[in-house]
Structure formats: structure tokens, C-alpha cells
Amino acid sequence: MIRFAFLIIFICSAAWAVEPDEVLTNVEYETRARAISKNLRCLVCRNENIDSSNAGIAKDLRILVRDRIKEGDSNEEVIEFITDRYGEYVLLNPKMSFQNLLLWISGPLFLLLGGLISWRYAKHKGQDSTKELSEDEKTRLKEIMDD
Structure with a gap:
């Protein structure tokens, strides 16, 4: 029973990642923010997007994305702004360069x-690196051996 409870908590933990105070009232802005957040890597949780991460820096990045969208930035401008600050590592799908x-x-x-x-x-x-003896060397060796 305890295992089942932990399993339910683990499965539902991704749903708790975006907290209600982060959600934008404008549905279009929220949809854009979610789309951008799903393409940004959490800097603490390896290979997890910031949309589903519970890490503090992921929350900060989600808020930053929403703030930039509220200021009127396009999706590309938001991604460029965050990439300039955190490097290309923050992108889950880096640009081809x-x-x-x-x-x-x-x-x-x-x-x-x-x-x-x-x-x-x-x-x-x-491979054997020895060379074959020349005729002169063979006769000389035979003379030495006969003595």
C-alpha cells in the first residue's frame, strides 16, 4: 500500500511543477510559455524540461519566461535571452552548428x-623483422660454425 502511495505521488509530481501563482491569466501567453518551457532544460535536473521540474532554478526560469512574454517578446526572443544568459546547454534541442x-x-x-x-x-x-642472410653471410656463418 505504501509503495502504491509513493507511486501515485511520483507520477503526479510532474503535475505539481507549474505552481498556480506562475500561471498567466492570458491563455495565449500561458500556451506560449508552456511551449517554450518544454524546450528548455532544467540546469539542476539533467535532461528534464523546466516545465515538469520542481527545482528552484526551474521555477525561476519559468517565471522569467512568463515575464519576458508579458513584456511582449516573441518565442525566439525569449529563447535567445535565456540562451545568452545560461548558454546553449539550456536548450533541450540545441541548434545545429x-x-x-x-x-x-x-x-x-x-x-x-x-x-x-x-x-x-x-x-x-x-611480423618478423629479421632479414634473410645473404650468400656471403651464410658462407661466413658456416665457416664460423665449422671451426
Whole structure:
């Protein structure tokens, strides 16, 4: 029974994230604020949007989003304002840029490079690096062995 109660509380906790004092009276503004909040990452809760997070900073960001909307900013301006303050990390879906592409490609690239280096090292280590004796060396060695 206690487990069931905790399960219900856990499931419903996301519904309590946006507190009644944060909700805007203008339905259009509230819809915009919710849409923006669902695309912003909570800086405390990894990979959770600020709309469903209970963290204090998420509440502050939700209020900031609503304040910017009330001031007349467009969705893009609100996102740009928050990104300028907190960096691109705050976006759940970051913009496609050279830095992000480099970040995503560098991991597999280094893994491939390391595998290639290991393969080449193992291939050359197994080969015998001794050369065949020339005829002069063979006769000289035979003379030494016969003595």
C-alpha cells in the first residue's frame, strides 16, 4: 500500500511543477510559455524540461519566461535571452552548428582512429623483422660454425 502511495505521488509530481501563482491569466501567453518551457532544460535536473521540474532554478526560469512574454517578446526572443544568459546547454534541442557537429563527430572519430592505430600496431608487431642472410653471410656463418 505504501509503495502504491509513493507511486501515485511520483507520477503526479510532474503535475505539481507549474505552481498556480506562475500561471498567466492570458491563455495565449500561458500556451506560449508552456511551449517554450518544454524546450528548455532544467540546469539542476539533467535532461528534464523546466516545465515538469520542481527545482528552484526551474521555477525561476519559468517565471522569467512568463515575464519576458508579458513584456511582449516573441518565442525566439525569449529563447535567445535565456540562451545568452545560461548558454546553449539550456536548450533541450540545441541548434545545429559547427561546434555541435564537431562535438558529435569527434567521439566516433577518435574511437575509429584509436582502433586503426591499434590494428596497425598489432599487425606490424606480429611480423618478423629479421632479414634473410645473404650468400656471403651464410658462407661466413658456416665457416664460423665449422671451426
